[in-house]
Amino acid sequence: MIEIENVRKSFGTLEVLKGIDLTVQKGEVVTVIGGSGSGKSTLLTCINGLEPIDSGRILVDGTEVHAKATDLNRLRRKIGIVFQQFNAFPHLTVLENVMLAQVKVLKRPKAEAEAEAVKQLNHVGLGDKLAVYPSRLSGGQQQRMAIARALAMSPGYMLFDEVTSALDPQLVGEVLDTLRMLAREGMTMICVTHEMKFAREVSDRVAFFHKGVMAEIAPPDHLFGAPRDPELQKFLSATH
Amino acid sequence: MFNYTFQWKQALARLPQMLDGALVTMQIALLSMAIGILLAIVLTMFRLSGIRVLSAIARTWVEIARNTPALFQIYMAHFGLGSFGIYLSPFASILLGITFNNAGYLTENFRGALKAIPDTQARAARSLGFPQAGAFRYVVLPQMLRIAFLPMTNQMVWAILMTSLGVTVGMNSDLYGVTQDLNALTFRTFELFALAAVIFYVITKAITLGARLIAARLFRY
Ligand SMILES: Nc1ncnc2c1ncn2[C@@H]1O[C@H](COP(=O)(O)OP(=O)(O)OP(=O)(O)O)[C@@H](O)[C@H]1O
Ligand SMILES: [Mg+2]
Numbered sequence: 361m362i363e364i365e366n367v368r369k370s371f372g373t374l375e376v377l378k379g380i381d382l383t384v385q386k387g388e389v390v391t392v393i394g395g396s397g398s399g400k401s402t403l404l405t406c407i408n409g410l411e412p413i414d415s416g417r418i419l420v421d422g423t424e425v426h427a428k429a430t431d432l433n434r435l436r437r438k439i440g441i442v443f444q445q446f447n448a449f450p451h452l453t454v455l456e457n458v459m460l461a462q463v464k465v466l467k468r469p470k471a472e473a474e475a476e477a478v479k480q481l482n483h484v485g486l487g488d489k490l491a492v493y494p495s496r497l498s499g500g501q502q503q504r505m506a507i508a509r510a511l512a513m514s515p516g517y518m519l520f521d522e523v524t525s526a527l528d529p530q531l532v533g534e535v536l537d538t539l540r541m542l543a544r545e546g547m548t549m550i551c552v553t554h555e556m557k558f559a560r561e562v563s564d565r566v567a568f569f570h571k572g573v574m575a576e577i578a579p580p581d582h583l584f585g586a587p588r589d590p591e592l593q594k595f596l597s598a599t600h
Numbered sequence: 601m602f603n604y605t606f607q608w609k610q611a612l613a614r615l616p617q618m619l620d621g622a623l624v625t626m627q628i629a630l631l632s633m634a635i636g637i638l639l640a641i642v643l644t645m646f647r648l649s650g651i652r653v654l655s656a657i658a659r660t661w662v663e664i665a666r667n668t669p670a671l672f673q674i675y676m677a678h679f680g681l682g683s684f685g686i687y688l689s690p691f692a693s694i695l696l697g698i699t700f701n702n703a704g705y706l707t708e709n710f711r712g713a714l715k716a717i718p719d720t721q722a723r724a725a726r727s728l729g730f731p732q733a734g735a736f737r738y739v740v741l742p743q744m745l746r747i748a749f750l751p752m753t754n755q756m757v758w759a760i761l762m763t764s765l766g767v768t769v770g771m772n773s774d775l776y777g778v779t780q781d782l783n784a785l786t787f788r789t790f791e792l793f794a795l796a797a798v799i800f801y802v803i804t805k806a807i808t809l810g811a812r813l814i815a816a817r818l819f820r821y
Contacts, residue, residue, distance in 0.1 A: 408727060410723065410726065433726075434729070436728070436729045437728075437729040441727045445718070445720050447721065451819075460739075465728060465729040493820065495821055506724075510728070513728060
C-alpha cells in the first residue's frame with residue numbers, strides 16, 4: 361500500500377505539491393492526469409525518494425520514504441519507475457540492461473538473473489532482441505525494455521511517468537498494451553498519462569491534478585462521465 | 601662548410617641499446633597512464649562528491665597539472681621533494697611527474713565526457729536501487745571512459761613524449777636518456793637522435809592504431 365499524507369513540496373518559491381493525500385491499495389491502478397506543470401512527475405519522484413518533500417509523509421508498505429532512518433536504496437527495489445525519457449543504458453545489450461541491477465543490487469546469481477531477464481523481456485515482446493544494443497531499438501521498444509528492467513526487480517509497485525509522451529504516435533499502442541497487460545495481471549500501478557482512453561480503460565481510479573492540488577479523484581466512469589471540478593471540465597473538453 | 605659525414609652504421613649498431621631504452625619509455629608511459637587513469641577516476645568522484653575539501657583538491661590538481669610545464673612537475677617530483685628530504689630515484693621521479701600530469705589532464709577530459717551523459721542515466725540507476733557509487737561505477741563510468749577514449753589515447757602519446765624530460769632528473773635508461781649517453785660517447789648526434797625520433801614516432805603511431813583496434817573491440821554499441 362502507498363499512503364500519501366498531506367505532502368507539500370516546493371522548488372524554491374514555487375509550491376508544486378500543495379498538500380496531496382492519496383492512498384493506493386495493493387492491486388489498484390491509479391492514473392494521474394492534469395495539465396503541464398501540475399506536479400504529476402514531482403509526485404512520482406517523491407514516492408521513490410528521488411526528491412525530498414517539505415512536509416507530510418509518504419508510506420510504502422508502512423515504511424516512511426523520507427524518514428532519516430529509511431534505507432532508500434532498499435526501498436527503491438520495491439518501486440519500479442519508468443520515465444518519459446528513454447533511459448536505456450546504451451553501453452549494455454538489452455539482456456545486460458535487464459540483468460545489471462538484479463546482479464549488482466539484488467545480488468542474484470547470474471544464471472537466475474538471466475532467466476528472469478529473458479522471462480521479462482519475452483513478456484514485453486522483446487525476446488528476440490536480447491543481444492541487441494539499445495541504439496538499435498525503436499522508442500517503443502526502449503520503453504518496453506525499461507519496463508522489463510523495472511519488472512525484473514520484482515517490485516511491489518510500478519510508477520509510470522508519461523511513458524508514451526516521447527513516442528511517435530504509431531509506437532504508443534505497443535507500450536500501452538504492455539501497461540494494460542500489467543494492469544490485468546494485478547500489478548499495483550500509478551500511471552501519469554495524457555492518454556485519456558487508456559486511463560478510462562485501465563484505471564480503478566483517476567486523479568486529476570491542477571496546480572499542485574489533487575482537484576478530483578474518482579473511478580473513471582465518474583471522473584470522465586460526470587466531472588465535478590470546473591478545471592477538470594475545462595481540461596477534459598480541451599483534450600477531447 | 602657542410603662537412604658532416606653521415607655514419608648510419610655506427611648509429612644502427614646502437615639500435616639494440618636504444619630499443620631497450622624504448623622498452624623503459626613504454627613502461628613508464630604505461631604505468632603512468634594506468635595509475636593516472638585510476639587517480640583521475642578518483643579525482644572525478646571527488647569532484648562529483650559535493651564535499652568541498654575533496655572537490656578543491658581535485659580542482660587544484662587539475663589547475664596545476666594543466667597550467668604549469670610538465671618539466672616543472674617532474675622537477676618538483678625529484679628536486680622539490682628532495683628539499684623535504686624525500687629522495688626519489690630518477691625512474692620514480694619521472695613516473696610520479698608524468699602520472700601527476702596524466703591524472704590532471706584526464707580528470708579534465710572526464711569532466712567533459714560527463715557533460716555528454718544525461719543526468720537521467722544516473723537517475724534511472726538510482727531508481728533501480730543502486731547507491732550513488734554503484735550508479736557511477738556501473739552506468740556512468742563505462743560511458744564516460746568510452747567518450748574520453750580518444751583524449752586518453754592522446755594523453756598516452758603525450759606520456760611517451762614526456763619521458764624525454766627524464767634526462768633533466770638524471771634518467772638515463774629510457775629511450776631519450778640512452779640516446780643522449782650514446783651521443784656523448786660517439787658524437788653521432790644527428791644519426792642517433794634521428795633514429796630516436798623514428799622510434800618515438802613508431803611507438804606513438806602504434807599506440808594510436810592500437811587504440812583504434814581496442815576501441816572497435818570494446819565499444820560495439
Ligand atoms: N528540479 C526542479 N527544479 C525546479 N523546478 C522544478 C523541478 N522539477 C519540476 N519543477 C517545476 O515544478 C512544476 C511541476 O513540475 P512537474 O514536472 O511535476 O509537472 P508535471 O505535472 O509532471 O508536468 P508535465 O505534464 O509537463 O510533465 C513545474 O512548474 C516545473 O517547472
Ligand atoms: Mg511530468
